[in-house]
Amino acid sequence: MKVYNFVLVGTTMCTAGEFSLNDLAGGAGRLDIACRFVNSCFFLSHSLRRNVRCYLHLLGEPEPPKTVLFEGANLRYLNPDERSAGSLIKKALSVDVGEGWARSTPGVYVSGMTFAQLIEALGSDFMVLLSEDGADIRTSRLSASDELTFILGDHRGLPAPLEQHLLERGVDKLSVGPLSLHADHCVVLVLNELDRLEAGWR
Template structure:
């Protein structure tokens, strides 16, 4: 039984400065709309306070102007989960500007560092990949970190990092799915 779930999203185009328009997340933000939907999918819960306290998501932003930047949303420490893309974007902007809300932090951690940190913290690593072992037949550790990419996926360097850390490839199906849908499916299948 999983006690703690974490998601690591590699956002290859996500802006690394709070200089994007919240009204144009898909354009000026470098697909920050995708990032925001993933944050919501990871944290929003039907619990009375609206947040999954056993879940966190680390978003590794790799877009301009100054990559990398990792923003982590830890449900255990947050006052509330964002309920929409604009609210999630406002939290991202605040973290980037040094005004992170409670439970949110921003660091200059790159993808490999984020993966290694999760491993050091005792998380078993699972790479969501179309060619992996069938998710429904997989077993997961009590602390599971699920790694996924944005619309570009994980690049070869990122895959080598995951392989070197012993990440197990698991598949939700033979086709690529939206990253936010993958998170929702994982949360539904691994409560």
């Protein structure tokens, strides 16, 4: 089974578990975006995508950087609403971290690794930077890889130094369409393309 990794870089998202679940969009630094992103990575109509891993690389205050990993193969306690994902993120951000992965709840882990360390650790067959000015994803070689990684920014976009790091590594720059979309919508469109490929629809 192919493995799909999705990485969201949250430039303002809180990095400690001190925020209120009632204020994900404000006091938590737009963690509402991350919650919708997580849900879009995993939820089908009546099940979860078990071959997906979702990484939230958070750069906001007070303890950046932190990365929260949701691993579909082992994930539990995630329900299709923002508060559910927010609660799991909040618990993960309350765990003491180093550069390795510390387990928070089943299928949820947290690390203090840098962006460069995260990208190095992923090491997938095919890595993509999703960007409005990228090439059409439908012209890419997605079907040739067993593990694919898709990286995208939040409402502020990917910070320039991080984008430069990816481009220097030769990462492909692709787009899902001609319009500017929310991160969670991009995930749905990418997964639809992958589903179509797997089913032989294109």
